[in-house]
Amino acid sequence: MKKVLVAGGAGFLGSHLCDRLLNRTDIEKLVVVDNLWTGREANISHIRDPRFQFVRSDVENLQTSDKFDEVYHLASPASPPWYMKEPKRTISANLIGAFRLLDLLKKGGRFCFTSSSEVYGDPLVSPQPESYKGQVDCTGPRSSYDESKRCTESLLFEMQRTQGLDVKIVRPFNVYGPRTRPDDGRAVSNFVAQALTGRPITVFGDGLQSRSWGYVDDIIDGFARYFWMNETDYRGPLNVGNDREIAVLEVAQYISRLMGGIPIVFEPSPPHDPTNRRPDLTNANYVMPEWSCAISYEEGVAKTLDWFRQDMKITAAEVAEAGSRRLAKAGR
Ligand code: UDP
Numbered sequence: 001m002k003k004v005l006v007a008g009g010a011g012f013l014g015s016h017l018c019d020r021l022l023n024r025t026d027i028e029k030l031v032v033v034d035n036l037w038t039g040r041e042a043n044i045s046h047i048r049d050p051r052f053q054f055v056r057s058d059v060e061n062l063q064t065s066d067k068f069d070e071v072y073h074l075a076s077p078a079s080p081p082w083y084m085k086e087p088k089r090t091i092s093a094n095l096i097g098a099f100r101l102l103d104l105l106k107k108g109g110r111f112c113f114t115s116s117s118e119v120y121g122d123p124l125v126s127p128q129p130e131s132y133k134g135q136v137d138c139t140g141p142r143s144s145y146d147e148s149k150r151c152t153e154s155l156l157f158e159m160q161r162t163q164g165l166d167v168k169i170v171r172p173f174n175v176y177g178p179r180t181r182p183d184d185g186r187a188v189s190n191f192v193a194q195a196l197t198g199r200p201i202t203v204f205g206d207g208l209q210s211r212s213w214g215y216v217d218d219i220i221d222g223f224a225r226y227f228w229m230n231e232t233d234y235r236g237p238l239n240v241g242n243d244r245e246i247a248v249l250e251v252a253q254y255i256s257r258l259m260g261g262i263p264i265v266f267e268p269s270p271p272h273d274p275t276n277r278r279p280d281l282t283n284a285n286y287v288m289p290e291w292s293c294a295i296s297y298e299e300g301v302a303k304t305l306d307w308f309r310q311d312m313k314i315t316a317a318e319v320a321e322a323g324s325r326r327l328a329k330a331g332r
Contacts, residue, residue, distance in 0.1 A: 001028035004309045005068040006102055008075035009057040009204065010039030013114060013172070016220040018073060019142050022049050024228075031055060033062045037089075042311075044177045052225040059097035067106040073098055073152075074114045080142065080270055081185040087144030092209030094148035098155055110166040113156055114171050115149045115237060117173040120272040126245075129170070129280035142269045146219045153237060153261035160235065168227050173241025173279050177216030177300060178307035188213065188301060191252055192308045195259040204271035207249025212278045218293040225288045228252070234287045241279035255301060 004021060008014040009032030021030055029050050035058045043053060056060065059075040076093045077083045083090040098113070105111055118126045121136035128134075128272060136146045159165035176188035184190070191201045222240040249264075256262045284291065295303075 001071040002026055003031075003066060004070045004072070004134055005031045005101070005308070006035065006072045006074065007033050007097060009037060010034035010036060010044050010054070011074060011215070012039075012043070012078070012181075012224075013175075013181055013220065014039065014072070014074040015043035015153070015177060015215055015226045015320045017223060018044065018047065018052070018075065020224045022052065024046065025046050025274045027051060029053070029066075031064070031066070031068075033057050033059055033076065033232045035059070038181065038184075040179075040181060047060060047307055058093070060092055060100050060224050062104070063099055064104065066104070067109075068104055069106050069109045070112065071101045071105050071109065071318070072112045072114075073101050074115075076145070076148070078145075079185045080145075081277075083145040083236075084141055090144040091148040091256070094152045095155070098152045101220075102159070110168065110227075111156060111159075111221075113152060113170075114167045114223070115169050115171045116145070116278065117239070117241065117277055118146045118278070119150050119153065119171060121146060122272065122273050122275065127278040127280040128239070130239055130283055132280075133199075137272065138207060139213050140327045154324045167235075168229075169237040170223055170226060170240045171237050172219050172223075173214055173239065173277060174211040175216055176218075177309075179306050180204070180217070180304075182312055184307065185249055187211070187251065188304060189308070190256075191288050192301070193312070195255050195262045196305070196308055197313060198262075200263040200265040201252045201256055201266050203249055203264055204249075204267050205273060206266070207252060208247050209269075209273060210245045210276045210278070211302070212241050212243055212245045213251065213297045214240070214293055215295040215303070217296050218242065222284065222291050223289065225291050229287070232287055234283060236283070237282060238287060239279035239284055240258060241281070242297075244293075244297070245276065245278040246297055247327070251297065254298065255305070258302065258305065275292075277298060
């Protein structure tokens with residue numbers, strides 16, 4: 001029976017991973033450490049399992065005498081406005097967090113890390129294979145996130161190389177879906193929260209920049225398959241994403257239409273906003289041939305809207321009222 005630690009387990013991805021872990025019968029204890037910086041207690045409040053324990057703490061300072069068979073490191077903000085606001089804290093959570101978590105791993109245990117497609121920066125190659133070194137600026141405003149993901153990968157792969165550490169690293173691409181914070185600030189959650197509260201949808205730049213949007217259930221399914229896999233000769237980082245690349249403006253227009261014609265406004269681009277992002281899934285298809293992203297962005301966005309409507313406790317009547325206020329303001 002295994003003891004498992006999930007750092008960042010009250011976050012968007014971490015909490016979905018915990019739900020999957022608790023379906024396993026070979027786990028006797030699942031500890032979540034989270035400081036609730038970007039995570040939310042509401043993401044784990046449905047869990048009633050006696051094996052589950054929540055510790056509110058920075059991962060870097062986690063106090064415990066336990067050692068764990070499996071450690072999952074997801075403790076990091078992932079939304080640009082959040083990590084840009086607190087770069088030092090972001091670097092600390094990723095890198096110093098990894099150092100602390102390595103201390104807590106049993107000998108022979110497995111360390112799983114959620115890196116990011118941000119390690120490719122603003123890519124000049126599309127789609128991006130894991131072997132692409134990326135185009136990242138270590139002096140730029142996104143560097144606290146990009147470079148701390150890269151440096152943590154470096155730490156873990158060097159531990160694998162020099163000490164035989166059992167390491168599994170995934171690079172997710174633009175994940176969205178239920179349990180994102182309404183004030184998260186990333187594209188899909190922003191658009192949905194804006195549409196539900198009758199505010200215009202903010203598209204940064206011309207909206208022609210593209211991303212590969214992955215619905216959370218598909219992405220977590222990929223994580224679980226890879227993280228729990230014992231029989232594989234693949235040792236590198238693994239892209240996990242949906243390889244259908246869609247322009248930001250198209251997503252905004254889709255959400256606008258779904259919500260009865262919410263206006264779209266254009267705002268300046270955030271600094272160093274990547275122009276494109278799309279995973280090369282050759283390795284993912286080799287490692288887990290039975291896995292694929294089954295949920296289209298149209299279906300995923302509709303599911304996300306439903307979830308946000310409930311989470312924000314917004315009734316259909318309130319949505320309609322916000323819509324008529326908007327029309328009245330526009331003088332129609
Ligand atoms: N974006 C946007 N409006 C928003 C939030 C984001 O147009 O309200 C754009 C952003 O500039 C970027 C894309 O959507 O081009 C994806 O941004 P997100 O923050 O979701 O992820 P990341 O930039 O990390 O890929």
